[in-house]
Amino acid sequence: MLKAIIIIGGPQKGTRFRPLSFEVPKPLFPVAGVPMLQHHIEACAQVPDMKEIILIGFYQPNDELNRFISSSQQEFKIPIRYLQEFAALGTGGGIYHFRDQILSGGPVAFFLMNADVCSEFPLQEMLRFHRQHDGENHCGVLLGTTANRTQSLNYGCIVENHETNEVLHFVEKPSTFVSDVINCGIYLFTPDIFGHIGKVFQRNQQERIQEELTNGKQMAEVIRLEQDIFTTLAGQKKLIVYKTQHFWSQIKSAGSAIYASRLYLKQYHQTHPERLATNQDGTPKIIGDVYIHPTANIDPSAVLGPNVSIGKGVTIGGGVRVRESIILHGAVLQDHCCVLNSIVGWDSTVGKWARVEGTPSDPNPNDPYAKIDSETLFRDGGLTPSITILGCNVSIPSEVIIRNSIVLPHKDLNRSFQNQIIL
Secondary structure, eight states: OEEEEEEEEOTTSOGGGTTGGGTSOGGGSEETTEEHHHHHHHHHHTSTTEEEEEEEEOOOOOHHHHHHHHHHHHHHTSOEEEEEOSSOOHHHHHHHHTHHHHHTTOOSEEEEEETTEEEOOOHHHHHHHHHHTGGGOOOEEEEEEEOOTTGGGGSEEEEEOTTTOBEEEEEESOSSOOOSEEEEEEEEEOTTHHHHHHHHHHHHHHHHHHHHHHHOOOOOOOOOIIIIIIHHHTTTTOEEEEEOOSOEEEOOSHHHHHHHHHHHHHHHHHHOGGGSOOOOTTSOEEOSSEEEOTTOEEOTTOEEOSSEEEOTTOEEOTTOEEESEEEOTTOEEOTTOEEESEEEOTTOEEOTTOEEEOOOOOOOTTOTTOOOOOOOSEETTEEOOOOEEEOTTOEEOTTOEEESOEEOSSOBOOSOEESOEEO
8 A cells, every 4th residue: 555745844934935825824825726735635646555645744733724634535535634743853854753654554655745846746657667666675766857957956966877767866956067857856765764764863863962962052853855865875776766757846936836837727638627717608718728716707808818827706807817827716806907927815906907917937938947946035136026926905906007026915005016025
């Protein structure tokens, strides 16, 4: 039997996702119309012999998370549990802390994935690959993808033996070029991995005791899978890499949520055609891939797409134009307003003839290996032009322009703004 573990982080994380992570834990933020985590769970549920999905993080258990877990269990007919860490233990520390829970029932292997990636999740291919290499005594398969040379420096880089696919060398965010194969944050491990994490844990434990005796300082028990475990196991014939040609992206910033939405909407043609809106009489004009929640109320003269997701209970008036944007539940777009490259927050209102516009942070379309850059908020003393985000309950008056700005929740604006964070 198999299990899947999804690392969901906690409230201190997701800071680059503010103001959107104020309202909803980042892993539940809707991407292409469904919570980010649902894409992971759907992929796990399709793997034969998958017995349980475990979420590990340090969010306080909350209604939203509980509702999501119980509705997913019903929809996918698979047990899902949330295990809360008492402190951020790092990617390796979290699974080591809960190793008994993970190993109960005797799984032969388990998937481990980060919540903030979007992917086609080639889990069954990884499983086949793992079984093909069965006699080789390895304890983990890393999912890798190809990046371009400059961007590879922002990720964990994998040097492999091309004959055997063995990981020879692993460096997290190197300072000079190491390899264009990068780590996707999606793994398949056998229970043996815990022996290796255990060794690091014992070693750290001794160092901590030394440190506390000499300096009187307490060190946290953080074990990072990438820096502490993979770097040690690389070159010991313990890890192999499976390279995917399918789409993959990180979802670190709000801007990358729009890009991830585009990738998933495109995938819906194969996996969920019923989620894509179509052009019919008496419905708004649809261009490209668009998701519309069945409860949304949209004037037939509106034009939507490409890459638009409309949440539940959204109202869109006549002549409205929306492109490359996410409109979250309960928002109201009044007649003839225009929303481009933006995220409009829960219960926000955009007035008549207003224009809300951002700058897309997409990867270079001419480079097949380009990834999205996780931009810093500020550059050269100014706000980096990025997508525009309206937090929840923001009200934009009629006939103003909001461009490349981030508006925190519960604001009533009274004029136009550009390149600003409006607190």
